[in-house]
Amino acid sequence: MTRVFIDGAAGTTGLEIESRLTGRPEFDLVRLDDAHRKDAGARRDALNAADVVILCLPDDAARExxxxxxxxxTRVIDASTAHRTAKGWTFGFPELVGRDIVAQAKRVSNPGCYSTGFIALVAPLVRASLIGGGARLSCYAVSGYSGGGKAMIAEFESGAAPTAWRTYALSLAHKHVPEMLRHSGLTHAPLFAPSVAATHRGMIVDIPLFGVDAAKARDTLSWFYEGSKIVRVREFDEANLTIEHMAGRDGLELFVFGNAEGTQCRLVAALDNLGKGASGAAVQSLNLMAGLPEETGLRV
Structure with a gap:
């Protein structure tokens, strides 16, 4: 049995991870009561008593x-941004870096939600030379408000949010951009335009491309993720793909849409920002590190 301590279990990501692990006989959850949750000595003891620690903390607290x-x-899965491009840390995207590598890693950094969709679409196409490594890409994305943490959740659910949709990161310096660049195989950072909508969970990541044949892109992605029980390439015949398409699930669905002339296409990823975009991805890595099938206990 693997002893697991979730540091930051009271936060949104931590609660979601705990819900996926509760009742599973493979894991023994190390818990701190409210009186000891912020006690440095108790936390140190719990961190060092666990076989695997999952950090659901702000960046500085994760480093501490x-x-x-x-x-x-003690092995670590860090759900913060702190170590996603850090030396000595394995990027926790098994489909891209290799399941065996994640299974053997001591330090695993959980991918960000937006970057999960971006990297899943772009990295295989860069490796296959359908997208040049020097391409300058734009990426548009929308997330449910749960991705903004407790403050944003309270704002939307109290009715204090002034709008049903907002764009942000207008400084073009979103914290996911460094990992999007590092792990996609690109040499130029994408122009990333994220937004948030008045829905609790769900995510769409959309990358428009010129000069890439949609059929070839779809075939390449299908080959790359063949056999995966978590990442799937889908056909979609409806007129609209909604942000809630994968809400409540831990999988990732990828789509390629193209025009009739074969000169334009859109790469689209649908996921739950709290699923494959956060807690589901952490549990996927944990399963591999514990010697279990990666989809065990996940809502795929």
Whole structure:
């Protein structure tokens, strides 16, 4: 049995991870009560007593937690942004970096929600030379408000949010861009335009392309993810693909739409920002690190 400590279990991501692990006989959850949750000594003990620690913390707190670990046997999955491009950390996207690599890793950094969709679409096409490594891409995306944490959730659910949709990161410096660049195989950072909608969960990531044949792109993605029980390439005949398409599920669905002339296409990823975009991805890596099938306990 694998002992797991979720540091930050009271947050949105931590609660979602705990819900996927509760009742599973493969895992023994190490819990701290409210009186000890912020006690440095109790946290240190829990961090070092666990076989696997999952960090659901702000970036600085995640770095501090890693520094508290002195047990060489303790392995870490970090759901924050802190280590996604850090040396010595494995990027927790098994479909791209290799399932065996994640299974053997000591330090795993969970991908961001937006970057999961972007990298899943772009990296296989760069590897196949359908997209040049030097391409300058734009990426448009919309997420449910749960991705903004407790403050944004409270704003939308209290009715205080002034609008049903907003764009943000207008400085073009969103925290997911470095990992999107590092793990996609591109040499130029994408122009990333994220937004948030008045729905609790769900996500669409959309990348428009010129000069890429949609059929070839779809075939390449289908080949790359063949056999995956979590990432699937789908056909879609409806007029609209909604943000809630994958809400409540831990899978990732990829679509390629093209014009009749074969000169334009749109790469689209649909996922749950709290599923494959956060908690589901952490549990997928945890399963592999525990020697289990990666989809165990997930809502695929």
């Amino acid at each position: 937690a890693v520094a508290l670990i002195d047990n060489p046997a």
